[in-house]
Amino acid sequence: xxxxxxxxxxxxxxxxxxxxxxxxxxxxxxxxxxxxxxxxxxxxxxxxxxxxxxxxxxxxxxxxxxxxxxxxxxxxxxxxxxxxxxxxxxxxxxxxxxxxxxxxxxxxxxxxxxxxxxxxxxxxxxxxxxxxxxxxxxxxxxxxxxxxxxxxxxxxxxxxxxxxxxxxxxxxxxxxxxxxxxxxxxxxxxxxxxxxxxxxxxxxxxxxxxxxxxxxxxxxxxxxxxxxxxxxxxxxxxxxxxxxxxxxxxxxxxxxxxxxxxxxxxxxxxxxxxxxxxxxxxxxxxxxxxxxxxxxxxxxxxxxxxxxxxx
Amino acid sequence: xxxxxxxxxxxxxxxxxxxxxxxxxxxxxxxxxxxxxxxxxxxxxxxxxxxxxxxxxxxxxxxxxxxxxxxxxxxxxxxxxxxxxxxxxxxxxxxxxxxxxxxxxxxxxxxxxxxxxxxxxxxxxxxxxxxxxxxxxxxxxxxxxxxxxxxxxxxxxxxxxxxxxxxxxxxxxxxxxxxxxxxxxxxxxxxxxxxxxxxxxxxxxxxxxxxxxxxxxxxxxxxxxxxxxxxxxxxxxxxxxxxxxxxxxxxxxxxxxxxxxxxxxxxxxxxxxxxxxxxxxxxx
Ligand SMILES: Cc1cc2nc3c(=O)[nH]c(=O)nc-3n(C[C@H](O)[C@H](O)[C@H](O)COP(=O)(O)OP(=O)(O)OC[C@H]3O[C@@H](n4cnc5c(N)ncnc54)[C@H](O)[C@@H]3O)c2cc1C
Ligand SMILES: Cc1cc2nc3c(=O)[nH]c(=O)nc-3n(C[C@H](O)[C@H](O)[C@H](O)COP(=O)(O)O)c2cc1C
Ligand code: FES
Numbered sequence: 001x002x003x004x005x006x007x008x009x010x011x012x013x014x015x016x017x018x019x020x021x022x023x024x025x026x027x028x029x030x031x032x033x034x035x036x037x038x039x040x041x042x043x044x045x046x047x048x049x050x051x052x053x054x055x056x057x058x059x060x061x062x063x064x065x066x067x068x069x070x071x072x073x074x075x076x077x078x079x080x081x082x083x084x085x086x087x088x089x090x091x092x093x094x095x096x097x098x099x100x101x102x103x104x105x106x107x108x109x110x111x112x113x114x115x116x117x118x119x120x121x122x123x124x125x126x127x128x129x130x131x132x133x134x135x136x137x138x139x140x141x142x143x144x145x146x147x148x149x150x151x152x153x154x155x156x157x158x159x160x161x162x163x164x165x166x167x168x169x170x171x172x173x174x175x176x177x178x179x180x181x182x183x184x185x186x187x188x189x190x191x192x193x194x195x196x197x198x199x200x201x202x203x204x205x206x207x208x209x210x211x212x213x214x215x216x217x218x219x220x221x222x223x224x225x226x227x228x229x230x231x232x233x234x235x236x237x238x239x240x241x242x243x244x245x246x247x248x249x250x251x252x253x254x255x256x257x258x259x260x261x262x263x264x265x266x267x268x269x270x271x272x273x274x275x276x277x278x279x280x281x282x283x284x285x286x287x288x289x290x291x292x293x294x295x296x297x298x299x300x301x302x303x304x305x306x307x308x309x310x311x
Numbered sequence: 312x313x314x315x316x317x318x319x320x321x322x323x324x325x326x327x328x329x330x331x332x333x334x335x336x337x338x339x340x341x342x343x344x345x346x347x348x349x350x351x352x353x354x355x356x357x358x359x360x361x362x363x364x365x366x367x368x369x370x371x372x373x374x375x376x377x378x379x380x381x382x383x384x385x386x387x388x389x390x391x392x393x394x395x396x397x398x399x400x401x402x403x404x405x406x407x408x409x410x411x412x413x414x415x416x417x418x419x420x421x422x423x424x425x426x427x428x429x430x431x432x433x434x435x436x437x438x439x440x441x442x443x444x445x446x447x448x449x450x451x452x453x454x455x456x457x458x459x460x461x462x463x464x465x466x467x468x469x470x471x472x473x474x475x476x477x478x479x480x481x482x483x484x485x486x487x488x489x490x491x492x493x494x495x496x497x498x499x500x501x502x503x504x505x506x507x508x509x510x511x512x513x514x515x516x517x518x519x520x521x522x523x524x525x526x527x528x529x530x531x532x533x534x535x536x537x538x539x540x541x542x543x544x545x546x547x548x549x550x551x552x553x554x555x556x557x558x559x560x561x562x563x564x565x566x567x568x569x570x571x572x573x574x575x576x577x578x579x580x581x582x583x584x585x586x587x588x589x590x591x592x593x594x595x
Contacts (some may be wrong), residue, residue, distance in 0.1 A: 033546035041314055041412075041544075053548075061562035068541050068549035070361050075541060082548045082564065175461055277361060277542040278352070280314050280412065 010294035011301045012287070014048070016246045016268050016288045017169035018022050018132055019103060019195035021048035024263065024302065026285050027052050028250050029107035029133060029173070030079065031224075034093040036102075037216030041280035046227035046287060048269060049103040052093070054135050056108065057115045060086035066152030074252070075274060076204050077219035081109060082140070086119050090126060103130030104291040105171065111141045113158045131169040134162055134193075136184075137177075137200045149175035149200075152187040163192035171248065174198040174239070181235050182242035189243045195272075196239060197248035197271065199232045225274040233261050240266030240307065252284060256289025267308040314337065314412045319403050320373075320385055327463045328392050329435070331368070336386040336411060339370050343386070345442035346418030346535055346573040351388070351400075352410035359396045362412060364540050364568075366439040366512075367466075386411075389466065391435045400535035415543050419443050419533055419573050422508045424450035429504070431456045431497055432523055433513020434464040439535050439573075441471065443510060448475045455479070456500065458493025458517065462486040494520040501528045508533070522576055532576040538567035545569035552581035554587050578587075 012023035026049040028040055035050045044050055057132045062082025069076045083093065086108070106129050110116035116134065123129050136149035148154050148255065161170055172188040176182060176199040184197055201222025206215040214220075232251025240247050246269075249262030254275035262270050275282040290302065299305055320333040321522035347453060365388045372382040394400050403409070419439075422428065428451045428549050430440045446451050454477040459465045461484050468478050480488030489496065494517065501507065505528050511521045512535035525532040538550040551564035552571070557580040565578070567569065 028549075031542075033544075035540075037544050037546040061564060062548060062551070066539055066549060067551065068361065068547065073357055075359055077541075077547070077549060079548045081457060084550075176525050226357060248453060274360070274541075277547060279410075280544070 007009045008295075009020055010291055010299055011303075012290055012294070014268050014303060014306070015040050016248065017051075017131065018173070021103065021269060022099045022268075023287050023290065024269035025259065025283050025290070026105065026271050027051050027276060027283065028267065029135065031273040031276050033090070033102075033193065034097070036096050038058055038276065039096075042284055044097075044100045044102050046284055049105050049131060051099070051271060052079050052089070052097075052099060052107055053083055054109050055083055055086050055089050055119060056081065056110060057085065057086055057119050057205070057232060058298070059088060066215060066217055069215040069221070071204070071223065071225075072227060074223050074227035076206055076216060076221035076223055077201070078216045078221035080218065086122050088167045090122070094126065094128065098128040098297060101107050103129045104128055105133050107133040107173070109137055109138045110158075111136040113137060113140075113154075113161050116158050117161045117165045117198060120162045120170075124166045124168060129168060131194075132162075132166055133170055133171040133173050133197060134159065135173045135200065136188075137173070137175040147175060147177070149184060150178050151182050156191045157187055157189045159191035159193055165268035169194045171195045171197050173200055175200045176231065176235055177203050182238055185239045185242045186222045189245050193245060195248060195268075196243065197250055199228070199235050199251045202228055202231065224252070226254060226258075228252045229258060229261070236267050237261055237265040237309070253286070254278065256286045256293055259286050259290060260293060260305070263302070263306050264309050266309065268306055312572070314410060316408065316410050318408055319405055320383075321405055322401070324401070325389070325467050329463075329466055330390055332388045332390065332391065332400065332403070333385050334388065334409060334411065335383060336370065337384050339367070339414065340372065340384055343367055343370060343414035343442075344418040345421075346439045347414040347416050347570060348439075348497070348543075349386070349388075349411045349415065350378075350540070353396045353399050353411075356407065359399070361541055362410075363396045363400075363436075363531030364543060364572075365390055366535070366572075367414065367446075368438045368441050370442070376466055387404045389435065389438050391520055396424045399478050400569050413545060416568055417570060419510060419535075421446055422451075422531075426451060427504050428508035429500055429507045429509045430454065431495070431509060431511040431517075432458070432515065433493060433494060433517040434459050435466075436513030436517070436535070437466060439512050441467065444474055444476050445542060446473055452489045453477070454500070456481070456493050456496045457489075458463070458482070458513070459487075460484065487527050493517065494524060497521060498524055501525075501530055505530060510534070513566065517580070525576065533573055533577060534579075535573045536567055536571055537585075538566065538572075540568055554578060555580055
């Protein structure tokens with residue numbers, strides 16, 4: 001509740017699917033490595049959670065170069081989900097993260113329903129893994145490479161399978177590259193997701209007009225950064241209305257004001273992606289900014305802001 | 312390694328299209344080694360969104376503004392204006408705020424003392440070689456082979472000479488030094504001193520040609536590469552190059568920002584021309 005009293009220390013703590021976060025700010029998968037890469041610049045314990053680079057059953061080498069390209073207020077990437085694979089992750093990367101008391105959310109993907117299930121199972125009893133984030137923006141190789149997240153039936157089946165193979169809180173990360181995101185959101189909820197996160201990158205393309213070649217070796221890539229924020233806010237707004245489970249907002253957040261937009265439309269937490277590249281301290285600055293905003297606006301508990309959109 | 316909010320100390324055009332920027336950089340003299348780079352944030356507001364990678368040309372101390380203050384630490388960048396970010400950079404003045412993330416990456420391996428060192432620089436690729444020369448001149452015989460398209464691309468050679476480095480200049484149009492490619496000069500040099508180590512930085516075709524020559528003479532080679540970078544710290548995986556043993560079925564990628572930008576030639580996959588990074592990745 002808004003109050004007239006001076007707020008000394010506003011509470012930023014939020015809870016998502018039983019997961020208690022000291023604040024609603026965490027990195028977006030693939031923009032923060034395995035945490036270690038940025039640990040010199042930022043105290044990971046300040047964060048609401050750490051979210052790792054997407055993990056698959058087997059190591060993945062990724063795409064040919066060029067893999068990235070700057071665009072107006074954004075960037076395209078086609079990294080190709082390069083990662084060390086779940087076993088190497090558990091052996092080489094997880095011990096570092098276990099030294100922190102910040103919850104670790106492991107992002108993962110598969111190219112078949114069974115691969116999704118297998119990765120989830122291997123992560124299930126790992127201490128320190130607080131939750132799983134399932135990236136469904138991946139081609140379903142058994143079904144002509146159609147992206148799981150754009151096919152509500154395939155998404156439902158894969159999520160239902162993962163649900164059976166994990167006892168951890170399950171966050172499903174939605175792709176914005178669909179006609180009606182409310183349909184996929186409901187499919188994910190019905191399949192047993194505990195929370196949703198959105199948006200993953202929007203597909204895009206750029207051309208070098210002199211060489212007449214695409215700027216990415218993969219031709220098409222994913223657009224991220226400030227350019228996508230209004231689309232992301234709109235999609236979060238729509239998803240919040242369609243489901244009962246909590247939603248994590250992602251897309252173009254680089255300042256506290258950006259994060260607040262998502263919280264006000266109803267996101268329980270936010271993820272910061274491309275902004276980490278621009279400023280390794282971005283998340284710490286955003287957390288401080290949220291605190292200041294609450295203090296200035298007389299908000300004692302950030303939960304009072306969540307979903308406070310006035311229509 | 313750190314991100315510092317700092318200011319420009321000076322910024323001058325040293326040759327048409329080439330600028331030299333001095334930046335206040337506390338801590339760098341202790342931390343940075345030859346071949347390392349910084350991720351430079353051109354301005355706090357957008358655009359451009361991403362930081363730009365630049366090699367460190369030189370670092371040092373300058374007198375403080377008043378007696379009871381410690382001397383000011385600086386680094387110098389030399390950059391060529393090629394796109395949106397460097398266009399903004401050329402307009403920066405003394406006192407303008409900028410941010411430096413660094414020093415980053417693996418620099419040069421200084422090798423054995425006493426053995427002969429040959430530096431090969433193509434145009435702006437000369438930048439990381441200066442601190443390397445500074446470190447090596449005391450105990451090795453160091454020479455610099457500097458190439459460019461025209462005389463405008465030949466920068467700071469006299470500063471290498473002042474260090475005691477023997478310099479050879481070549482330009483493609485013959486407007487300064489010998490006419491032709493710097494690689495021809497390298498071949499002649501290796502003919503005489505096959506036991507040297509070569510350090511090269513420049514455009515990819517030059518680096519590829521240098522690699523062929525060094526292979527032929529069985530001369531150890533270290534190269535400094537450029538790649539499109541978003542983070543500079545190993546998080547985005549955007550900056551990879553193909554490592555030795557790379558095949559399409561068993562790909563093997565190395566991050567230029569953390570495993571490089573300096574690589575020993577044998578760490579890389581030289582067979583495919585695709586190893587060439589596409590420069591100027593801008594979307595203007
Ligand atoms: C390790 C390293 C050291 C470098 N050292 C120097 C140096 O000392 N002096 C110098 O002039 N240049 C150096 N470069 C190249 C420099 O980063 C680019 O010239 C610069 O990023 C161009 O930015 P722009 O905005 O003017 O060009 P734009 O074309 O508008 O840039 C658009 C995007 O493409 C990237 N990009 C464009 N060209 C290059 C390139 N050649 N290499 C990497 N990224 C590129 C930019 O960073 C940006 O993200 C170095 C590159 C690397 C990787
Ligand atoms: C270089 C890069 C790599 C990414 N890798 C992944 C990934 O492995 N898994 C995933 O679910 N999302 C990945 N994403 C998407 C981000 O997590 C995020 O959803 C998207 O970038 C939008 O947020 P932003 O605008 O704040 O960057 C990646 C994004 C970028 C820029
Ligand atoms: S620039 Fe991001 S991993 Fe190298």
